[in-house]
Amino acid sequence: MKFLKLLIPILGIFLFSKAFGSLNKVIVGDFEPNWLGVESVEDGKILEQTKTVGRLILPAKRNSACTAFLISDDMVMTNRHCVKGPEDAVGAKIFFNYIDEGEHNTYICDQFITNNEKLDYAILKCEGSPGSIFGKVKLSQVKPETGMHIYIVHQNCDYYQNSRCKRTQKVSFGMVTGQFSFRINHNADTLSGSSGAPVFSLDTHEVIGLHNNGSGHEEINGRRNGRGKMNLGIKMFEIVKEIQTIFPDLP
Numbered sequence: 001m002k003f004l005k006l007l008i009p010i011l012g013i014f015l016f017s018k019a020f021g022s023l024n025k026v027i028v029g030d031f032e033p034n035w036l037g038v039e040s041v042e043d044g045k046i047l048e049q050t051k052t053v054g055r056l057i058l059p060a061k062r063n064s065a066c067t068a069f070l071i072s073d074d075m076v077m078t079n080r081h082c083v084k085g086p087e088d089a090v091g092a093k094i095f096f097n098y099i100d101e102g103e104h105n106t107y108i109c110d111q112f113i114t115n116n117e118k119l120d121y122a123i124l125k126c127e128g129s130p131g132s133i134f135g136k137v138k139l140s141q142v143k144p145e146t147g148m149h150i151y152i153v154h155q156n157c158d159y160y161q162n163s164r165c166k167r168t169q170k171v172s173f174g175m176v177t178g179q180f181s182f183r184i185n186h187n188a189d190t191l192s193g194s195s196g197a198p199v200f201s202l203d204t205h206e207v208i209g210l211h212n213n214g215s216g217h218e219e220i221n222g223r224r225n226g227r228g229k230m231n232l233g234i235k236m237f238e239i240v241k242e243i244q245t246i247f248p249d250l251p
Contacts, residue, residue, distance in 0.1 A: 001061055006215050009067055014149065027240040033158050035172040038046060045205050046151060050169060051096065051134040053198060056109070058082065059091035065167065067154045067197040068094055068109070068124070069207070071139060073131035076109055076124050078196030079212050083122040086112040096134050096167075105130070113228075114246055119234050120212045122196075123243075140206040143238050144184055147175050148163040152188045154197035167193055173202075177230060182238040185230045199233050209233035 056068040056078055066082035076094060083089055089112040093098045096105040108127045115122035152172045157165035174188030186199065190211060199209030213232040 019115075033170075033172070033191075034174070035156075035170040035189050037168040038153075038171060041119035041171050046171060046200075048135065049137065049198075049200055049205055050171065051120070052131075052137050052141070052154050053153040053155075053169065054094040054096040055169075056082065056092065056094050056196065058088055059093075060088050065155065065193050066195045067193070067211075069132060069153070069196075069198045070131040070135055070136040073129040074126050075113065075131075075231070076126060077210065078122050078124070080117055080120045081212070082117040082124045082195050083112065083115060083124065084225050085115070088112075089124055094126065094130075096130060097250060105134075108144050114243075116239075116242060119210075119239050119242060120233065121210055121239050137200075138206045139236050139240050140201065140204070140208045141240050143206075143237055144179065144201070144208040144235060146178055148208070149190060149202040150174055150176060150186060150200055150208065151200050152186075152190060152194070152197050154190055154199070154211070156191050156193045159191070178233070182235050182237055184233045186233060190214065190231055199236075201242075207236050209236050210239060 041050065048146050053067060054068045056066045056076070058064050058066070061192055066078050068076040071077050089110050092108070092110045094107050094109050097201040103196035107130045109124040113123040113125050113133035154170055154172065156170055157167050159165055172188040172190060174186050176184050176186050178185040190197065194211060197211040199211050200206065201208045211231065211233045214228050214230065
């Protein structure tokens with residue numbers, strides 16, 4: 001009986017890891033995550049941006065979950081490690097206004113457009129025009145600055161503390177803590193499932209980065225606890241330059 005009590009939370013984390021992919025994003029610093037449920041956000045500019053972000057479900061990858069956001073009326077961006085090719089996009093769908101597990105605004109986004117392994121981005125095309133309803137982000141074409149304040153909109157919950165928690169829309173606050181080559185370091189809290197989330201400038205509300213990883217994982221008794229030293233992202237202006245060579249007419 002004691003063994004079962006120990007096994008249940010471990011199984012819960014394992015199931016979440018299967019749903020979210022590898023456990024490589026972290027909560028930085030304090031043990032409690034520094035994020036807000038979107039229903040608790042009062043800033044109108046931030047709320048406007050949260051509408052452009054959704055929870056991406058990939059049936060072709062055993063219903064794994066990532067985050068994606070609208071870059072045009074009918075295109076969303078996420079990580080390439082979420083969608084490695086057209087085969088991963090089969091049956092893909094995105095949920096907007098994902099606050100609880102009830103009814104949502106759901107769109108099929110199963111048309112693979114392009115991706116890039118080095119810059120870890122992928123673009124999918126959606127049926128209908130969700131961007132005409134929820135809006136779309138503005139992608140920054142300027143190099144981000146170390147020390148700039150940011151926020152990340154993503155779909156997650158602290159499943160290390162509660163394996164049954166609901167993966168709802170969260171807003172995490174932080175800053176760019178460093179950068180190298182085409183990457184940024186940041187300290188906004190995330191976990192696996194946040195892959196593909198937009199990193200917004202708190203000043204301009206433009207997307208300055210694409211969240212994709214974390215490092216410095218802590219362990220307790222040989223197991224990761226979801227905490228670490230920093231998170232990582234790709235500089236958006238580098239992605240924009242690459243996209244413009246493929247889709248010069250994309251607004």
